Amino acid sequence: MDIVSVENLVKRYGDLVALDHFDLRIRPGEVFGLLGPNGSGKTTAINCILQLLTYDKGSISLFGEPMAPTRYDLKRRIGVVPQNVAVFEELTVRDNIDYFCSLYVGERARRRELVERAIAFVGLEDYARFRPRKLSGGLLRRLNIACGIAHEPDLVFFDEPTVAVDPQSRNAILEGIKAMNASGATVVYTSHYMEEVEEICTRIMIMDHGRGVAVGTNAELKAMVSAGERIEVEVAGLPELPEPVLADLRVLPHVRRAAAEDGRLTVMCGQGTRNVADVLAVLERHQVPMGRIYAEPPTLNDVFLEITGTDLRD
Numbered sequence: 001m002d003i004v005s006v007e008n009l010v011k012r013y014g015d016l017v018a019l020d021h022f023d024l025r026i027r028p029g030e031v032f033g034l035l036g037p038n039g040s041g042k043t044t045a046i047n048c049i050l051q052l053l054t055y056d057k058g059s060i061s062l063f064g065e066p067m068a069p070t071r072y073d074l075k076r077r078i079g080v081v082p083q084n085v086a087v088f089e090e091l092t093v094r095d096n097i098d099y100f101c102s103l104y105v106g107e108r109a110r111r112r113e114l115v116e117r118a119i120a121f122v123g124l125e126d127y128a129r130f131r132p133r134k135l136s137g138g139l140l141r142r143l144n145i146a147c148g149i150a151h152e153p154d155l156v157f158f159d160e161p162t163v164a165v166d167p168q169s170r171n172a173i174l175e176g177i178k179a180m181n182a183s184g185a186t187v188v189y190t191s192h193y194m195e196e197v198e199e200i201c202t203r204i205m206i207m208d209h210g211r212g213v214a215v216g217t218n219a220e221l222k223a224m225v226s227a228g229e230r231i232e233v234e235v236a237g238l239p240e241l242p243e244p245v246l247a248d249l250r251v252l253p254h255v256r257r258a259a260a261e262d263g264r265l266t267v268m269c270g271q272g273t274r275n276v277a278d279v280l281a282v283l284e285r286h287q288v289p290m291g292r293i294y295a296e297p298p299t300l301n302d303v304f305l306e307i308t309g310t311d312l313r314d
């Protein structure tokens, strides 16, 4: 059974089609990434799934049941961490979490336990009595997360939780999501940062213009395109790489581009199993003095670029 199932969803804002026959299937236990540039429809998709927005067409099921605005039984099993921090200024950290938890859990003793667990989970123990205005941006984000997950939902939606967050809080957030998933929650994670999605997601959908243009694991997505690795070789001590060396590199079967600048050779390849060995063999044949050698697989940006013709990065 899919935990999230969206079929043929269409959402228009006037003339603008924000979701264009959008389909999505998420299995239990996944950390599922929705990756797309700003405006590709990620937030709209989540808000439709949560029934916070009406839509023009399509059907949505959660936990195998049709979702509707009044399905409070299903909503109780869901946690939402919205893009913008939404907490009460007049309540302390602990009271904010308790308030959001109380929307789902009536029993006080149980709630007390859940609130303390949520505080520990996001590492806000030292700030439990603080009011939000005393918190840094990163700590506020963590509070926002604690408010969304304190009732220990089975399915959690994170909408770009690391935008404008310091690296320490960002790591704490990503580690927290992994731990939450390990303890049984299914996670839906939207982002336009490919590195994050690669790091934590078990499957990824690439979105563009309100459609899912590709879906798969990180490795599956990268295997869908013809881009191969990017090879970099330090050739310090050689101000300019002789043209015959570059010419020999460029005729290799999978080499698309070879250029040298500032003592560093960069070779962009298509998919092939011997790219690194072939490049090094040419350099050795020409007795090029080599320093460090790097080979990086294609990134999700390469995948996005090849499928859509534009860059994922802003």
Ligand SMILES: Nc1ncnc2c1ncn2[C@@H]1O[C@H](COP(=O)(O)OP(=O)(O)OP(=O)(O)O)[C@@H](O)[C@H]1O
Binding pocket: 013, 016, 018, 036, 037, 038, 039, 040, 041, 042, 043, 044, 045, 160, 192
């Ligand atoms: N309330 C609205 N009225 C009109 N257009 C909207 C509204 N909300 C979103 N849009 C438009 O719908 C499209 C999808 O927006 P959405 O916010 O879902 O994208 P996103 O991928 O979540 O991007 P972001 O990362 O910027 O939030 C965009 O073109 C956006 O401008």
